[in-house]
Every structure is written in C-alpha cells, then in structure tokens.
Amino acid sequence: MEYHVPALLNECIKGLNIQPDGIYVDVTFGGGGHSGEILKRLDKGRIIAFDQDENAGKNRPVDDRFLFINQNFRFLKNNLRYHGIESINGLIADLGVSFHQFDEATRGFSFRYDADLDMRMNPSARKKAADIVNNYSEQELIRVLREFGELRQASRLASQIVRKREKSRIETTGQLADVVRGLMPALTENKNMARLFQAFRIEVNREIEFLGEMLMQAMGLLKPGGRMAVITYHSIEDRLVKNFFRTGNLEGKEEKDFYGNINTPFRLVNRKVITPGEEEIEKNPRSRSAKLRIAEKPDHH
Numbered sequence: 001m002e003y004h005v006p007a008l009l010n011e012c013i014k015g016l017n018i019q020p021d022g023i024y025v026d027v028t029f030g031g032g033g034h035s036g037e038i039l040k041r042l043d044k045g046r047i048i049a050f051d052q053d054e055n056a057g058k059n060r061p062v063d064d065r066f067l068f069i070n071q072n073f074r075f076l077k078n079n080l081r082y083h084g085i086e087s088i089n090g091l092i093a094d095l096g097v098s099f100h101q102f103d104e105a106t107r108g109f110s111f112r113y114d115a116d117l118d119m120r121m122n123p124s125a126r127k128k129a130a131d132i133v134n135n136y137s138e139q140e141l142i143r144v145l146r147e148f149g150e151l152r153q154a155s156r157l158a159s160q161i162v163r164k165r166e167k168s169r170i171e172t173t174g175q176l177a178d179v180v181r182g183l184m185p186a187l188t189e190n191k192n193m194a195r196l197f198q199a200f201r202i203e204v205n206r207e208i209e210f211l212g213e214m215l216m217q218a219m220g221l222l223k224p225g226g227r228m229a230v231i232t233y234h235s236i237e238d239r240l241v242k243n244f245f246r247t248g249n250l251e252g253k254e255e256k257d258f259y260g261n262i263n264t265p266f267r268l269v270n271r272k273v274i275t276p277g278e279e280e281i282e283k284n285p286r287s288r289s290a291k292l293r294i295a296e297k298p299d300h301h
C-alpha cells in the first residue's frame with residue numbers, strides 16, 4: 001500500500017518558485033511526495049526534511065542534497081542552526097497525519113478500527129489520547145471538543161465521557177465511539193465522530209501550538225523573496241495560517257506603523273486559497289479538504 005498520496009503537488013511546486021541552488025525545508029516529510037518533486041528541481045540546492053514519526057524516515061531518498069531530521073518541526077530553527085543553516089529559500093508544510101498513520105489500525109487515529117486509544121504521531125511521545133480522555137477534567141474536555149472539534153454538543157459529549165469513565169476507563173477507539181454514539185444523530189454520525197477523533201488528535205499532538213511556533217520561526221528564516229507554502233486540512237489550522245500570512249502574528253492582530261499603514265510582512269502569492277480540482281478529488285478523495293496558502297517574504301525587508 002502507498003505510504004501517502006501528496007495533495008496539491010503541482011500547485012505547491014509552482015507556488016514555491018524553486019531556485020535550483022536554494023535551500024528548502026519540508027517540515028512534514030511523510031511519504032516524501034513533495035520533497036521528491038522539489039529535489040528534482042534542485043541543482044546545487046539542498047532540502048532538509050522533518051518528520052516526528054520515525055517511520056517516515058524509511059521513505060527518504062538517497063541523495064547528498066537531502067537530509068532527514070526525525071524531530072518535531074517546532075525545533076525547526078535549532079536544527080537548521082545545528083546544520084549551519086541560518087536562512088532558507090522556501091518551506092513547505094503539509095499538515096496533519098499521513099495515510100500510513102491513519103490506516104495503521106493499531107495507532108488509533110481512526111474510529112473505523114478498534115485499537116488502543118493512542119493517536120501519537122511521534123510514537124515515543126508521552127501522552128496518548130487515552131490519558132486525555134480519562135484524566136482531563138470535564139471543563140478541559142469541553143474545551144478540546146469545542147475548540148478542536150468545533151462540536152456543538154461539546155458539553156453533552158464531555159459529560160457523557162466523564163460519566164462513563166467513572167465506571168470503567170475508556171481504553172480503545174471502539175469504547176470511545178460507543179460512549180458517544182448515542183448523542184450523535186445517525187445522519188451526521190460519521191462526520192461528528194471524525195470531528196471528535198480529530199479534536200483528541202490535535203490535543204495529543206499539540207498541533208495548533210506547534211504549528212504556531214513553526215510559522216514564527218519560518219518567518220524569521222525565510223530570505224527576502226523566499227516563499228512558504230502551507231496545506232491545512234481543517235478550519236482551525238486554516239484560520240491560523242490565513243491570519244498569520246495577513247498580519248505576521250498568530251493572533252491575526254493588525255499592527256500599524258508610525259504612519260498608520262498596516263504592517264504586512266508577507267505578500268500573498270495567491271489572493272485566494274487554493275483547493276484541489278475535481279479531477280484530483282476523484283483520484284484522491286482524501287485531498288478534498290486540503291487548502292493551500294502561499295506567502296512570500298518581500299524583497300525590501
């Protein structure tokens with residue numbers, strides 16, 4: 001089975017405007033689809049790829065211009081510095097989990113397989129989904145379900161989880177699904193279940209927090225004229241990226257200079273968000289929620 005099918009591949013490559021001698025970073029290597037296409041366009045350039053899942057390392061190409069770093073992308077800047085790199089020409093982030101992670105039943109990302117309630121992208125991280133589901137307070141559960149699952153029934157779902165876990169711990173994806181199923185209308189059950197699982201996955205992997213840290217570091221690392229392409233798969237991430245590209249900060253707060261002009265640290269390469277066309281969605285249905293935004297650091301900075 002394929003490790004992953006890259007989304008919006010041509011759009012990313014075109015948008016990055018690759019310089020053959022440039023230094024590129026792929027912070028979400030996965031199956032290496034995006035990295036591979038970048039590599040093809042390099043001459044003396046280099047590509048540094050990150051993935052917090054060591055399994056992704058098996059997909060790395062054998063090439064002197066390629067380096068794989070098995071770390072969370074929140075350590076982007078430190079790792080580049082360690083390798084003597086102070087600035088980069090471009091960066092790509094293709095967020096979330098790979099098909100491989102999602103389809104590996106034992107890792108607990110999907111409610112379609114009964115497995116240990118795990119959901120760690122980095123298999124040696126400390127906290128699993130079961131720790132959150134069983135140990136968080138009801139208030140904390142509501143926050144996770146509301147913020148990261150955008151579930152309207154967050155408080156009912158949380159109170160049901162708390163009631164059930166008092167009787168016996170919730171240890172598997174199947175048990176979690178059984179606990180909440182009754183509260184979900186049959187018609188939208190799959191969608192809501194996916195959102196509930198997504199919420200716990202985001203919390204386990206601290207995805208929003210680390211994305212923010214990586215974006216801030218990337219802004220500092222990009223050379224003038226350098227570009228950053230980010231693919232998101234849900235609205236919480238997309239909102240963060242959109243606001244960040246617009247304002248240069250994670251709160252999306254517009255900052256004005258002395259003359260009252262709004263500071264715009266980036267030029268948006270595409271005014272509108274890029275999404276897959278019908279043909280791509282047909283070939284790769286999982287690409288349907290992908291949203292690509294590309295920003296350039298202006299030359300005059």
Ligand SMILES: C[S@@+](CC[C@H](N)C(=O)[O-])C[C@H]1O[C@@H](n2cnc3c(N)ncnc32)[C@H](O)[C@@H]1O
Nearest residue numbers: 004006028030031032033034051052072073094
């Ligand atoms: C959607 S896949 C990327 C697929 C890749 N673009 C390809 O073409 O195969 C996301 C990958 O990023 C990794 N990942 C997600 N968040 C990460 C983080 N904070 N640090 C490092 N790797 C991360 C996951 O382990 C996963 O392998």
